[in-house]
Every structure is written in C-alpha cells, then in structure tokens.
Amino acid sequence: MAAIEVRGLRKVYGEVAAVDGLDLMVEAGEVVALLGPNGAGKTTTVEVLEGYRARDAGTVSVLGYDPGVGSRALRERIGVVLQDAGFEDNFSPRELLRLHAGYYPHPRPVADVITLTGLEEKADARVRTLSGGQRRRLDLALALIGDPELLFLDEPTTGFDPSARRRAWELVERLRDLGATILLTTHYLDEAEHLADRVVVIDHGTVLAEGTPDALAAEAGASTVISFRMPAGITVGDLPLIGHERREAGNLIEVRTETPTADVATLSAWAVAHGLELEALTLARPSLEDVYLDLVGEQERAVEEAGGADTGGTKPLRAAASGSETRR
Numbered sequence: 001m002a003a004i005e006v007r008g009l010r011k012v013y014g015e016v017a018a019v020d021g022l023d024l025m026v027e028a029g030e031v032v033a034l035l036g037p038n039g040a041g042k043t044t045t046v047e048v049l050e051g052y053r054a055r056d057a058g059t060v061s062v063l064g065y066d067p068g069v070g071s072r073a074l075r076e077r078i079g080v081v082l083q084d085a086g087f088e089d090n091f092s093p094r095e096l097l098r099l100h101a102g103y104y105p106h107p108r109p110v111a112d113v114i115t116l117t118g119l120e121e122k123a124d125a126r127v128r129t130l131s132g133g134q135r136r137r138l139d140l141a142l143a144l145i146g147d148p149e150l151l152f153l154d155e156p157t158t159g160f161d162p163s164a165r166r167r168a169w170e171l172v173e174r175l176r177d178l179g180a181t182i183l184l185t186t187h188y189l190d191e192a193e194h195l196a197d198r199v200v201v202i203d204h205g206t207v208l209a210e211g212t213p214d215a216l217a218a219e220a221g222a223s224t225v226i227s228f229r230m231p232a233g234i235t236v237g238d239l240p241l242i243g244h245e246r247r248e249a250g251n252l253i254e255v256r257t258e259t260p261t262a263d264v265a266t267l268s269a270w271a272v273a274h275g276l277e278l279e280a281l282t283l284a285r286p287s288l289e290d291v292y293l294d295l296v297g298e299q300e301r302a303v304e305e306a307g308g309a310d311t312g313g314t315k316p317l318r319a320a321a322s323g324s325e326t327r328r
C-alpha cells in the first residue's frame, strides 16, 4: 500500500486556488521532496495531508486514513515539522519532549532524540533562549519523539548553519535507513538532490514534473557542460567542432553537449596533438537546480502568455488566469 495517495486535491482560499487538482503518490519507505516557488502550494498540500487543513475536493489517503477525519490513530503514526511552530517559551527542550512523548503509545527515549538532533547543550535551557536554527532542531526533535513511520518535514533546515544542515541530512538518511517514509518540502535543491529518492516539482497548485533528479534532467533534455580555459594564441575557430551550443565567458569556453564522452575525447586528442594544456577543464552534469529553473521558468512564461500577470504575494493561477476552476 502506498503511504500517501492523493488524487485531484484542491484547496481554495477565496479566489485563489492554492492547490489545483494535485496528484501525488508516495510509496512506503520513500523519501520524496516537494519543490516549487513561493506560493506554489507545497505547505497547503502538506497541511492537508497532516490533517491541519480541510480540503475542498479530491481524495487523500495517508497510511490508509483520510486525514480530514482527524483520527488519533493516524496522528500517532506521523511526525510533523511545521514551518513555524509556536512553543511554550518557558519550557526547556527536554521538558517539551517529555510532554510530547506522553501523547504517543511508543515514543522514542527523550535522551536519544536530544542526541539525534544535536540538542545536548541546550536540552535544559529555556526555549526562548534558543537560536533560530536550534528551534528548528527542536521542531525536528518533536516530530521524531513519537517514533513515526511517516514524517512530514516542511523546510526542515531553513536557518540551519552548514554543519547543522549536514547533521540534519545525516539524520534524515538514518531515518530512511530505519524504514521511515518522508515527505519534505525545501527550497534547497542540493538538499532535495541529496536526500530525495524522487522529487515532485509543483507550481500553481499542480504537478509540473516528477521523477528522480537524474530522470528529470534526462527528460528536460538538460545537457552536460564541458568547460575549459582557451589556450593562449588559440581562437574559437581553431577548436574542433564539438557539442552544440558554445558560450564564451571571458577566456572560459562552455560547450553544451549530449555526447560528453566522445566530445571530451575529441577535444583532448586535439589539444594533445597541438601540445596544448586545457586549463580548468571540467565536465559538469546538469544539476537539479538547472532543471528546476528551466521547468519553473517555462511555467512562468506560459502563465504570462495566457494573460496572467503576477500580482505580488498572491499568485495568479494557471486556472484562474484562464478564467476557469476558481468560480466552479
């Protein structure tokens, strides 16, 4: 059975369809990252799945339950990191964790969760004295205390310093190895690339693309980039004909290619034959960031062409821009 199964999810705020016919499937044991620009509908989707928000249409199954019904049995099996949870500032992390442990039938030991989330030094300090990143770690600790089989992490590492982020990643990897299913939202594409088995890119409340980071890159036709510094005394016309698209940035040449193995061989053979050293020679695989920016950029252009102009904080939606859906 899939851990999460969503079909045709729709959530409307006034005139704005925050989620607009979204389908999503997460298998048990999978780590899936929801990506998308601000206002894409990620948090709304996650909040519906967590049972914090009612939906307007669609079917939703989380561990076989409908989260809209508010079952205690479901709440006991999921862990949630909200974007901004409010805490009782006068408690310490240890006290809050003990309190929350009492809500679950089989909690993890409080001391283990403190160690897992690296909160040892602040375990007995008042929450109001914690830094932003330490509070996020406490969010994560509270999500883990019930030993959940499904974890929702909404921007779990926002505000973390680089080493805290690495530790959080290791923690997510450990949880995955222990068999947890994880749905996370993030704006850090390296985080998604590092952690997720599969990414789902959403915008305007619907899915734009999904797959493994590699499959998305292949589907988007993103090409590999060979780059090198132009050797002294050589002009572009002297170079062998490799790749398709070339770009010059100062004396750095970038060549986009679909056949990097053959093109690097041609280039190297040419350089060796001419006694040249190609300095700063690199071969870069397209990153998830390149693919994401292409996808979201295309979507934005499509919305603009359909006559929608961005109105600031509240996004015009594809459906709203074409005058359908929201008034149904």
Ligand SMILES: Nc1ncnc2c1ncn2[C@@H]1O[C@H](COP(=O)(O)OP(=O)(O)OP(=O)(O)O)[C@@H](O)[C@H]1O
Pocket (backbone or CB within 6 Å): 013, 016, 017, 018, 019, 036, 037, 038, 039, 040, 041, 042, 043, 044, 045, 313, 314, 315
């Ligand atoms: N409580 C609310 N009332 C009215 N509109 C809302 C509410 N919550 C969200 N929205 C709107 O719904 C849309 C989707 O918001 P949502 O928070 O789900 O996006 P997001 O993808 O999580 O964005 P971000 O990356 O900025 O967190 C936005 O247009 C937002 O303004």
